[in-house]
Amino acid sequence: IRRTGPKDKVTGERRSVTYESRLRGSSLARLTEEARHDDRLRSGLRETSLRIAIRVLALVLVVAGGTSRAAAWDVVGHRQVADIAWARLNLKARMEIAAILRAGEPRFRPATDSEEDVRDAFRGAATFPDAIKQSKSALYEEIIAAMNARFFRSRGPDLSDSEDLRCKTWHYYDLPIRATGRHGPKESNALKALGLARSELQHLERTATPDRRMEWWWLAWVEHLTGDLHQPLHCASNYETLAGGDAGGNLFPIQDEDSHTPGRLHGYWDAGIRRAIAADSERDLSPATEDVSRRWIKEFSPSATDAGNLRVMGWIRTGATLAELIVYAGIEWDHAPTPDYAVAQIALCKRQAVLAGVRLAAILNETLGKQPRRGSRARA
Secondary structure, three states: OOOEEEEOOOOOOEEEOOHHHHOOOHHHHHHHHHHHHOHHHHHOOHHHHHHHHHHHHHHHHHHHOOOOOOOOOOHHHHHHHHHHHHHHOOHHHHHHHHHHHOOOOHHHOOOOOOHHHHHHHHHHHOOHHHHHHHOOOOOOHHHHHHHHOOOOOOOOOOOOOHHHOOOHHHHOOOEEEOOOOOOOOOOOOHHHHHHHHHHHHHHHHOOOOOOHHHHHHHHHHHHHHHHHOOOHHHOEEEOOOOOOOOOOOOOOEEEOOOOOOEEEHHHHHHOHHHHHHHHHHHOOOOOOHHHHHHHHHHHHOOOHHHHOOOOHHHHHHHHHHHHHHHHOOOOOOOOOOOHHHHHHHHHHHHHHHHHHHHHHHHHHHHHHOOOOOOOOOOOO
């Protein structure tokens, strides 16, 4: 098996043979083809499509060892992903992050210098990019507009469209699924934003006197976007029902089983990690964030190759595949998710949370956790 594949035409990245590319392996590819061409799936006999989706999910787990967009993973979900990452950080990375957290957005700073409070502040920072969608930042408000405009090349942000404001387009990268014709992602998107956040954080860290305030900004985005791009509906837009796509499930109505009121498929998946924690709790397992991290890492521990796969476009392609074969399988327009669908969601969300967390740790260990070279001057 080759470790690298052909270059991607859009990003220039070489595709690594990891979990993402193994999704296209022979056994799963056959099931994928069945799902795409099964007339029963297209005609609405969702019981059959759900069986296909569950078969696909089982193989996935084995192989792995104008609408305002909703947030990816809710607050609980982003905090859980961050906590899983913390459990995999080396000591140097934790020390650097502690220094960065003390300089950031005031309401997200650690209450004390204890590891418990620093870890909690790290979890909180992962939620900041969603918080600024609706509320002003005490520390970064003056830079948000310029940051937001950074990737709008052919035109500026449309000030009449709330989706073009406050870096909201940074949260997703929509690959078209079940589509005819050509559909591209937005010019401003999560792939570009995460690439920028990683490079800026690395650049700042390498300076003699890092700007901790700006490091916090980029750290929060690295945390958040790594989580976002492991939520399948932040990687795809479904064109099967709506000619303009369903905006990652934001335009796909469902009856939310929790409240029995009209909702959206995207919101249902945003709550997937929270729902998985609640399901564990019903089995008398601890819902405490750190206990969940330990339990899920043990249950869904990815291979070293998958954990270290930091090729973001590969994450996105996997997310779009999961959206097509699992998220949109077994769910009917404006109906409640079935119990079997909920079970499939919980299993997938646990796995995606762990994969996001260990990859976030790999990014931060690489960026913040390297020991200084011998002979170089250590920073205070």
